[in-house]
Amino acid sequence: MTIKESDVSASVVNLLKNAKYAHLATANPHTYQPNVSLMNYAYMNQSELHPTHQQINSSPQTSYIIFSVNKSATNFENIKINPKVSILIHDWVTAKSTLSETETPRGTSSTTDISPLLKLLQNMNQSELSTISVTLNGEAILVEDNADAENYYKELLLKSYPDSKIFIEGDNNVIIMIEVRNVKIVDTQNNVQKH
Known part of the structure; x- marks a missing residue:
């Protein structure tokens, strides 16, 4: 199952498109050691992806989060062996x-x-x-061996985060796409919605 933009309110989509940072949670299944990283990101639906990735999922409304990660980082090592991740984005x-x-x-x-x-x-x-926090659960896809797609995503990230060039560009960085599988939305009154 994947989450579609039509399943969540416009305010949630607006938050996902405009929040400054995301908290990326990964886990090593062998050591049970979790890791959380503060990340720059881009939110997009399938139709906004690089052409080589537009057929990953059959639904054009599937949502994705794009990150640039250093290959020596713990989150990258964890994703290689356990692609299941959780992402927290909020406006608090x-x-x-x-x-x-x-x-x-x-x-x-x-x-x-x-x-x-x-x-x-x-x-x-x-x-x-x-007002709200959004927890996204999904599966990571490494964007490797496709320089055109990597550059496309890096340019999108740089457009939103021009001061974060060091975290986006570089030979040791790789692009990771997260296909969003489910969403939990919590507001300041502790109202919870799951999609």
Whole structure:
């Protein structure tokens, strides 16, 4: 079974297309050692893939996550022997808020230094950003021995992450495609949807 864009809401697809990072979880089946890596990624459906990969799955609505991985990285070693992976993508604020409260020198909180307008804007931003997390489970496919396809995916990644050239290009990097098999969506109210 594969997940299709039509199975999830537009806000989930928007998150997948626009979030900055993904957390890639892999596991070594021999040592039972898990590994999590923060990754740059590209989200696409089958029709957006390089032409040599557009027939991987019979459904044109199958979703894929594309990564560039260093061949010496633990996640690459794990994927070679266990292609099953999990990916977490979210829009939750990752740092504790420093705008709603400020620390005084004695360690007590003070909100008098912050304007009501700044508080309002911060609360609006928090509610806009902290909405959902998406866990994608899938199977990794190594894109090797096809320089044209590798360059196609690297260019897509570089377009989104121009400052991450070192993590995308290089002779020791390889492109990995994750075919998404199922999705779990959780919101801030702990409502869970599985597809």
